[in-house]
């Protein structure tokens with residue numbers, strides 16, 4: 863446990879220094895969402911963002927390698943065990959989009975999935 867945590871911290875540190883400080887400060891839309899993957903679930907399994915939002919998903923596979931496939935946004939990312947992996951995309955359209963594990967990980971693999979909910983940017987037609 864502790865050992866794995868350390869690896870994660872080290873890699874996260876390297877990733878941060880690699881990206882450089884400037885990007886963080888510009889601040890506008892990028893929202894970072896942390897997620898974990900393990901047999902047989904993503905946590906959280908439902909991710910809600912706003913239309914137009916630039917989404918940064920940082921996913922860490924806990925127990926073995928997994929995969930993250932979000933077809934609607936052409937994402938299929940391998941997740942190496944213990945390594946926080948960043949997946950980036952712009953939620954340019956509203957809707958509910960399924961994602962799933964794309965690396966066969968055992969008997970429950972086919973039910974290892976979740977959904978991305980993109981809320982429409984325009985406010986609802988009927989104010990209260």
Ligand SMILES: [Cu+2]
Nearest residue numbers: 928963967974
């Ligand atoms: Cu899996």
